[in-house]
Amino acid sequence: EDKVVQSPLSLVVHEGDTVTLNCSYEVTNFRSLLWYKQEKKAPTFLFMLTSSGIEKKSGRLSSILDKKELFSILNITATQTGDSAVYLCASAPFPNTGNQFYFGTGTSLTVIP
Amino acid sequence: DTGVSQDPRHKITKRGQNVTFRCDPISEHNRLYWYRQTLGQGPEFLTYFQNEAQLEKSRLLSDRFSAERPKGSFSTLEIQRTEQGDSAMYLCASTRGPLTDTQYFGPGTRLTVL
Numbered sequence: 001e002d003k004v005v006q007s008p009l010s011l012v013v014h015e016g017d018t019v020t021l022n023c024s025y026e027v028t029n030f031r032s033l034l035w036y037k038q039e040k041k042a043p044t045f046l047f048m049l050t051s052s053g054i055e056k057k058s059g060r061l062s063s064i065l066d067k068k069e070l071f072s073i074l075n076i077t078a079t080q081t082g083d084s085a086v087y088l089c090a091s092a093p094f095p096n097t098g099n100q101f102y103f104g105t106g107t108s109l110t111v112i113p
Numbered sequence: 114d115t116g117v118s119q120d121p122r123h124k125i126t127k128r129g130q131n132v133t134f135r136c137d138p139i140s141e142h143n144r145l146y147w148y149r150q151t152l153g154q155g156p157e158f159l160t161y162f163q164n165e166a167q168l169e170k171s172r173l174l175s176d177r178f179s180a181e182r183p184k185g186s187f188s189t190l191e192i193q194r195t196e197q198g199d200s201a202m203y204l205c206a207s208t209r210g211p212l213t214d215t216q217y218f219g220p221g222t223r224l225t226v227l
Contacts, residue, residue: 088155105154
């Protein structure tokens with residue numbers, strides 16, 4: 001059964017801390033891994049990772065994919081209260097393979113001032 | 114580019130009633146996805162379209178759910194004979210095409226079935 005699993009389910013940190021969120025996947029016809037941030041609304045896109053071992057960065061956020069071990073991590077350095085959200089990862093299939101996108105249940109991050 | 118829009122944003126209905134939601138994707142995006150999300154869970158895939166063709170539907174989806182995208186632009190999702198378990202946020206997302214994985218989500222329609 002195809003699945004995407006995220007850990008931890010929730011995390012509480014203080015401003016300035018660094019956090020690492022984990023996403024593992026077992027998916028047929030896997031092509032890429034996506035990270036989203038969801039506040040009290042629809043998910044917003046953060047990263048798409050297709051190649052193994054290449055880090056993507058955007059400000060204080062970075063992410064990397066390991067296609068051999070079937071996982072990805074999302075790092076947030078110098079956390080701020082505005083980083084408080086649910087972080088979702090999703091697997092995307094190769095096109096026209098009849099497979100759907102699978103989302104994890106998310107990691108709820110709370111950053112305390 | 115006005116983003117993905119959904120209508121209505123909120124819907125309250127009584128059990129047994131039919132409801133219909135609309136999604137307008139980003140204009141040049143030819144793939145459109147419907148998801149359902151309940152509290153504490155990630156989005157659950159329901160169905161997707163490439164242009165007007167419905168390419169896949171979740172095996173877990175009840176026959177009471179149907180979706181259309183008649184002209185390859187906006188899409189509608191209908192739920193017949195609603196049940197309390199249908200209460201959820203219904204999200205629509207679009208992508209530019211099959212080689213683009215980045216999905217852009219609409220604000221969602223929150224359904225409450227009483």
